[in-house]
Each structure stands twice: as C-alpha cells, then as structure tokens.
Amino acid sequence: MTTRREQTSGESRELILGAAAELFAEKGYRQTTFADVAERSGISRGSIPWHFGSKEGLLLAVLERSVETLRAGLPTEPDLDVLVAGLEELFTRPTSKLFVTLLVEALEPGSPIHGRYAAIHETLREHCRQWLSRFPLPDGVSADALAVALIGAGIGIHQQWLVAPDKVDLPRSLAALRYLVAGVA
Amino acid sequence: MTTRREQTSGESRELILGAAAELFAEKGYRQTTFADVAERSGISRGSIPWHFGSKEGLLLAVLERSVETLRAGLPTEPDLDVLVAGLEELFTRPTSKLFVTLLVEALEPGSPIHGRYAAIHETLREHCRQWLSRFPLPDGVSADALAVALIGAGIGIHQQWLVAPDKVDLPRSLAALRYLVAGVA
Numbered sequence A, B: 001m002t003t004r005r006e007q008t009s010g011e012s013r014e015l016i017l018g019a020a021a022e023l024f025a026e027k028g029y030r031q032t033t034f035a036d037v038a039e040r041s042g043i044s045r046g047s048i049p050w051h052f053g054s055k056e057g058l059l060l061a062v063l064e065r066s067v068e069t070l071r072a073g074l075p076t077e078p079d080l081d082v083l084v085a086g087l088e089e090l091f092t093r094p095t096s097k098l099f100v101t102l103l104v105e106a107l108e109p110g111s112p113i114h115g116r117y118a119a120i121h122e123t124l125r126e127h128c129r130q131w132l133s134r135f136p137l138p139d140g141v142s143a144d145a146l147a148v149a150l151i152g153a154g155i156g157i158h159q160q161w162l163v164a165p166d167k168v169d170l171p172r173s174l175a176a177l178r179y180l181v182a183g184v185a
Helices: A004-027 A034-041 A047-052 A056-072 A080-091 A098-107 A114-132 A143-163 A170-184 B005-027 B034-040 B048-054 B055-073 B078-092 B098-107 B114-132 B144-165 B170-184
Strands: none
Touching: A004 A047, A004 B034, A034 A047, A034 A080, A034 B098, A034 B170, A047 A056, A056 A080, A056 A098, A056 A114, A056 B048, A080 A143, A098 A114, A098 A143, A098 B098, A098 B144, A114 A143, A114 B034, A143 A170, A143 B098, A143 B114, A143 B144, A143 B170, A170 B005, A170 B170, B005 B034, B005 B055, B005 B098, B034 B048, B034 B170, B048 B055, B048 B078, B048 B098, B055 B078, B055 B098, B078 B144, B098 B114, B114 B144, B144 B170
C-alpha cells in the first residue's frame, strides 16, 4: 500500500521530470536552471536536489523516462504499420526535441549520460537486428550494418522535420522508410 | 592582384574560422568565447569582431564554410561509390561533430542560422530527389519522401557512430546505406 506521503513524493517527482523534459527540449540542458524547473512544475526549488541529487541526476532521470517512453512505443510483435504509427506519434510530441538535447549532452567530453545514451541506440539496433535476422540478406550486407542505416533513417527523418516541419512531410517520409524496410525484408 | 594586406586579412579570417569550427565541435557554440578562439587561432581577440561582427556572425561564417565543404564533397556525376567514400571522409574529420552543434543552434527559438541551416538540408534533399527522379518509383512513394529517408539515414549513421565509434562500423553502415539506395534505383 502506498502511503499519502509516498504518493505525494511520487507525484512531485513526475511533475519535476515533466517540467525538466519540456525545458531541456525548449532551452537546452545548460540553459535550464533549478529555478526554471521549480517555476514550471510548481514544486519548490529545494525539492529538486532532494529527488535527483544534482542537475546531472535530473538529466539522467529525464533520459530514463525517455527510454521508458521509447520502449513503450516499440511494437512487441514486428509490425511495420504499428512501428511507423508509433514513430509518428513519438516524433510529433511537443517535447520530441529532447532527443536532440540528449544527443548533444551525450557527446560532451566526459558526459555523465554517455553510456546510458549509447545503450539506448544499442537497444534500438538490437531490436532491429533481431527482426532483420529473420530474412536472408545479400552477401556483404550484415543485419548489424543495416540496423545502423535504418535506425539512422528514423533519427534523421525526425531531425529534418524538426528543422523544417513545413518542408518535410513526416507521414510520407516515414512511409518511405517503411518502403525501404519492406524492400529488405 | 591580391595585396599583401588583403592576403594577410584572408589568412587571419581562415585561421579564425578553422579554430572556431574546432571549438564549436569540441565545446559547443555557447561554451566557446572569443578569447578561446583567439588562443586557438593565434589571432588577436580584437580581430574577431572586426572580421565577423559578432559571435553570431562567426557562427554563420562557420556554417557557410561547412556548406562549402559539403558541396565540394558531393559527386558531380551520380556515383554511389564516390558518394559513400565522400561521406566516410566527411564524417571521420576531426570536426565532424560540428554538424550536431549547428543542428542544435539551428533549432534554438529565434536562431540566426535556422534559415541557412534549413537551406542546407533542402539542398541535400534536392540533390537526392533529382537523382531519384531518374528511376521509376512505386505508387505512393515519392522522390521527395525517399530523399528525406535517405538523407536522414546519412545523418543518423553519422550520429550513431559519433556516440559509439567502437560499436558502429562506419564503412559497413555506409555500405548498407548504399545497398538501400541501390535497391531503390
């Protein structure tokens, strides 16, 4: 049974994480302060280090939350239609720019989130590899390398759309990715 | 004829641009100061605004220089082997992380480089579209949408390799992209 105090604490944690994810997406990680997160979340500034230790701790927790979101969006059974619909839903969320913020922070020398971020890419590739391993591939093209290219296409479609949502037709671009995948499989 | 003064000025400009590109790649745009650029380039701090006006002016000039680099690397005749070799050379340059720095800055609200950065993506897609328009494509898959997916794959392969150069085999991943492109064409 959850006590009232635990419930409130869990709720505060969620409110802080949601506000931080929005702010990291909008302003970037470095430009966001605990004061900004407190204002956006309505939770007192002092509670943030209590929940997350440091700003790095908050960044890691935001990353873990994105991982959960990503994982929940992956189809359990390989189904290209479900996958493409899931990507469109994920990419058009208001905070989807957060993926770019996390990438940049992961690439900082000595980044505290590098290992965890790299593990996300690896999980996505592994998912894709397992799926590709069902199909015969031509000589010289490994499931490994194709997984990098296909996951890469998802990443790059999303970023081009973030840069120019008026020029990049997201649903049709994802349909083109689906076509490329179907051509392999 | 170039006078001695012009030559020196052009050389200083190049030294500043080279140093700024390195620092923006290593530390990011916001973390880089004119003092850093002066120290790295060996050109006096006061010369930088003389050449570029402001830090934003310097960022724009670094972007234009990257565009020139990109343009020089595009094959004049469509040739997949030349393209793949060009991408590998481009991605493995020491300053290739600069593309991520520029992406993040372009995505900042009110970014001074957004329009120019968006134009680069558009140029790459246009190149790809023209090339794809030579081939019959299946119903429901436009050259537009395929160009987004294929340019996206290039972007996403590069980023996965930046994150985990030990896990992502860049030459084989680019070979997989080549295979996807060849399957379309």
